[in-house]
Amino acid sequence: MVNTTRRVLLPAPRSFCAGVERAIEIVERLLEQHGPPVYVRNQIVHNAHVVAELESKGAVFVSELDEVPEHAVVVFSAHGVAPAVEREAAARGLDAVDATCPLVAKVHAEAKRAADAGDTVILIGHEGHEEVVGTMGVAPDRTVLVESADAVPHLRVENRDKVTFLSQTTLAVTEVETITEALRAHFPRIKGQGKEDICYATSNRQAAVAAVVGEADLVLVVGSVNSSNSNRLVELARGAGVEAHLIENADAIDPAWLEAAGSIAVTAGASAPPKLVDAVVRALAALGPTEVIERIVAEETQEFLLPQRLRNARPNLPNRSAPFRNR
Ligand code: SF4
Incomplete structure (x- = not known):
C-alpha cells in the first residue's frame, strides 16, 4: 500500500x-417539449450512466424502428444511421429527430460524394460498431470495410484507380496511420485525408x-x-x-x-x-x-x-x- x-x-x-452533449440535450429538450415517452434508436451515446439517466426521465431505448409506435418521436443516436433507416422512419410516419454528431455526418457526406463520383469507399473501422454500420449504409454497394493493415492486400475493389478511404471517428490515431500507410502503398492513387476523420x-x-x-x-x-x-x-x-x-x-x-x-x-x-x-x-x-x-x-x-x-x-x-x- x-x-x-x-x-x-x-x-x-x-x-x-460537443457531439455527446448535443445528443443528450436533444433528448432532454424533446422530453420537455413532448413529454415522455421519447423513443431513441440504440443508445444515444455509448454510456450506461447516460442511458439510465435519460430512461429515468422518460426516454425509451429501442433497437429497431418497428418497436416505435406510429407517429411517435424517435431520435437517431450520435453514431448516425444509414439512409435506409431514415427512409423507414419516414415510411412509418415517425417524427424522427437526428442526433447524429455533425462530425459523423461529415464522414457520411464524404462517403456519398466519393460513391457518387464512382469510387469504391474503403472505410477504416471496427465491424459492427454502430457508426460503421451507419456509414457503410450510405453507399452499401460501393463501400468495403478494412480493420487492419494486414487485410489491405485482400480488399476487393471495382477499379484500383478509383478508391477513396475514410475512417470511423473514434479510432486510435496510430491505428489509422498504420492502415492508411498500407492503403497508400497498395492503392497508389487512393484519395483520402489520412487521420483527419478521427474527431x-x-x-x-x-x-x-x-x-x-x-x-x-x-x-x-x-x-x-x-x-x-x-x-x-x-x-x-x-x-x-x-x-x-x-x-x-x-x-x-x-x-x-x-x-x-x-x-x-x-x-x-x-x-x-x-x-x-x-x-x-x-x-x-x-x-x-x-x-x-x-x-x-x-x-x-x-x-x-x-x-x-x-x-x-x-x-x-x-x-x-x-x-x-x-x-
Ligand atoms: S464523433 Fe467525436 S465529437 Fe462527435 S460524438 Fe463522437 S466522439 Fe464526440
Whole structure:
C-alpha cells in the first residue's frame, strides 16, 4: 500500500465532447417539449450512466424502428444511421429527430460524394460498431470495410484507380496511420485525408493520456465497454507499458490495482459524464492523502448547433460539462 501522498493526474481534455452533449440535450429538450415517452434508436451515446439517466426521465431505448409506435418521436443516436433507416422512419410516419454528431455526418457526406463520383469507399473501422454500420449504409454497394493493415492486400475493389478511404471517428490515431500507410502503398492513387476523420475529441483525449502516461503507475479510464474511444484510451496506456483499466464508475475500482500505484491517471471517454470522473477522484481521496494535478494539452471550444426545431431557449438545464479542476 502506498504510504505517502498519492498523485492523481487528470489529463485534459477528458469526458464529454460537443457531439455527446448535443445528443443528450436533444433528448432532454424533446422530453420537455413532448413529454415522455421519447423513443431513441440504440443508445444515444455509448454510456450506461447516460442511458439510465435519460430512461429515468422518460426516454425509451429501442433497437429497431418497428418497436416505435406510429407517429411517435424517435431520435437517431450520435453514431448516425444509414439512409435506409431514415427512409423507414419516414415510411412509418415517425417524427424522427437526428442526433447524429455533425462530425459523423461529415464522414457520411464524404462517403456519398466519393460513391457518387464512382469510387469504391474503403472505410477504416471496427465491424459492427454502430457508426460503421451507419456509414457503410450510405453507399452499401460501393463501400468495403478494412480493420487492419494486414487485410489491405485482400480488399476487393471495382477499379484500383478509383478508391477513396475514410475512417470511423473514434479510432486510435496510430491505428489509422498504420492502415492508411498500407492503403497508400497498395492503392497508389487512393484519395483520402489520412487521420483527419478521427474527431477532435478522440484525438485530444488520446494526446492527453499520452502526455501523462509516462508519469503514471496506473491509468483508469471511465467509460462503458461499448465505447470505442474509451477503449482506445485503455489500449494507448497499455501500449505504453502501463497498467490500465476501463471502469464504468468508481464502484468498479479494484483495491488491488491501487496497492503499488503512487501516481494514478484518471480520464474518461467522450461519452462518460464528468461527474463520474469526480466520483473516482473522491473515491481515491477517501483512501488517503492525494495531490490532484490537471494536465491540459488542449482547450476545447467546439460547439454544435441543435436541430432548428429545438433551438428555443430553455431554462433549468444542468451544466453537465463543468470538469474537475485543480484543487
Ligand atoms: S466522439 Fe467525436 S464523433 Fe463522437 S460524438 Fe464526440 S465529437 Fe462527435
